[in-house]
Amino acid sequence: MGCVDANQLLADYTPGDFYFGTSRRTILGTGARRTFTETDVASLSEAVPAALAPGSLAVGVLPFDTAGTPGHLVLPENVQVAGPAAPARHKDIGAPVAVRAVPEPVRHAEAVASAIKILKDGGLRKVVLARALDLDFEDEVPVQAILHNLAKDKAGAYTFAAGLPGGRTLVGATPELLLSRVGNQVVSHPHAGSAPRSADPVTDRENAEALASSRKDHLEHAVLTEAIVETLRPFCRSLDVPREPSLVSTPTMWHLGTVVTGELADRDITALHLAAALHPTPAICGTPTEAARRLVSELEPFDRGYYAGAVGWMDSAGDGEWAVSIRCAEVAESSLRLYAGGGIVPASDPKAELDETSAKFQTLLRAMGLEL
Numbered sequence: 001m002g003c004v005d006a007n008q009l010l011a012d013y014t015p016g017d018f019y020f021g022t023s024r025r026t027i028l029g030t031g032a033r034r035t036f037t038e039t040d041v042a043s044l045s046e047a048v049p050a051a052l053a054p055g056s057l058a059v060g061v062l063p064f065d066t067a068g069t070p071g072h073l074v075l076p077e078n079v080q081v082a083g084p085a086a087p088a089r090h091k092d093i094g095a096p097v098a099v100r101a102v103p104e105p106v107r108h109a110e111a112v113a114s115a116i117k118i119l120k121d122g123g124l125r126k127v128v129l130a131r132a133l134d135l136d137f138e139d140e141v142p143v144q145a146i147l148h149n150l151a152k153d154k155a156g157a158y159t160f161a162a163g164l165p166g167g168r169t170l171v172g173a174t175p176e177l178l179l180s181r182v183g184n185q186v187v188s189h190p191h192a193g194s195a196p197r198s199a200d201p202v203t204d205r206e207n208a209e210a211l212a213s214s215r216k217d218h219l220e221h222a223v224l225t226e227a228i229v230e231t232l233r234p235f236c237r238s239l240d241v242p243r244e245p246s247l248v249s250t251p252t253m254w255h256l257g258t259v260v261t262g263e264l265a266d267r268d269i270t271a272l273h274l275a276a277a278l279h280p281t282p283a284i285c286g287t288p289t290e291a292a293r294r295l296v297s298e299l300e301p302f303d304r305g306y307y308a309g310a311v312g313w314m315d316s317a318g319d320g321e322w323a324v325s326i327r328c329a330e331v332a333e334s335s336l337r338l339y340a341g342g343g344i345v346p347a348s349d350p351k352a353e354l355d356e357t358s359a360k361f362q363t364l365l366r367a368m369g370l371e372l
């Protein structure tokens with residue numbers, strides 16, 4: 001630890017490793033002494049802390065569907081921690097040989113329209129629907145270069161690459177913090193409500209202002225913040241929740257975000273326990289959770305896998321950081337699947353939702369130097 005160079009950690013990353021970079025620190029975990037596949041809060045809370053020797057870390061991912069997909073949490077053989085990485089040059093990535101939208105864009109808009117109808121009929125307040133882009137390359141996908149470019153672009157507050165079962169990799173850069181814990185201080189930074197950035201400063205500002213004053217987006221956001229607060233409240237002695245969300249941005253998107261901070265009542269409650277209790281939030285699933293989860297599986301023509309799950313780390317003291325695994329792609333050899341979703345409420349518009357997912361794809365597409 002200490003004097004490791006963060007850019008070197010980024011350069012040293014190879015697929016299968018775990019990389020997690022923020023504006024404060026860079027973590028590189030290599031090898032696996034042990035892998036946990038449990039996803040329920042009770043087993044995670046018992047098994048993982050019990051296996052952590054003092055000073056060691058558990059790293060990895062939780063899936064979207066914790067009932068159907070195994071978790072992939074690893075106790076690495078070796079962990080190196082450094083300050084923030086700041087790579088200089090963009091790395092070149094070749095063009096794909098094939099691109100397929102899953103489903104076709106028009107089908108996604110139809111699914112959104114069906115969801116809006118169901119929402120208007122009552123019962124559900126919000127559901128998050130995603131679509132995917134499949135890209136095939138001639139050779140193995142250069143995950144290291146994609147990760148490097150995401151870090152270079154500061155594409156999201158949490159830049160990550162995590163090994164998955166079967167030699168696959170989840171790579172991305174998300175703006176959204178599910179939960180961090182340092183001692184008895186917990187923070188969550190839920191995001192909901194979106195607008196694209198623009199290269200034109202006037203349009204960019206207009207997009208931000210329209211988002212800041214959009215009733216539809218404030219409603220989408222309120223449903224999310226309420227759920228976060230409701231889950232955290234029983235664990236916390238005190239909780240600070242700003243009354244209004246703030247505008248937050250990445251190089252490609254504007255969002256509404258609320259920084260929720262709390263003081264834990266019981267120091268034995270770990271970061272992983274809290275993250276697992278919060279997941280799946282209405283940022284990526286909906287409200288009520290079970291009904292939204294069912295609608296997601298009915299309307300989306302794919303399994304989300306590790307997209308819209310959680311990615312992060314926890315130490316032996318129970319401190320840790322778990323980000324929402326969005327703005328990411330799952331890589332398998334020479335192919336990758338990119339995901340993007342958006343929250344639907346009764347006032348949503350199918351065409352606008354389709355455009356929102358296209359804008360969200362830009363985080364990864366830019367890192368790959370692709371204009372699609």
Ligand SMILES: C=C(O[C@@H]1C=C(C(=O)O)C=C[C@H]1O)C(=O)O
Pocket residue numbers: 128130176191192193194255283284326327339340341342343344360
């Ligand atoms: C689901 C995604 O993003 C989430 C949905 C948002 C929205 O609906 O406005 C905003 C931020 C994220 O919480 C995604 O990027 O795939």
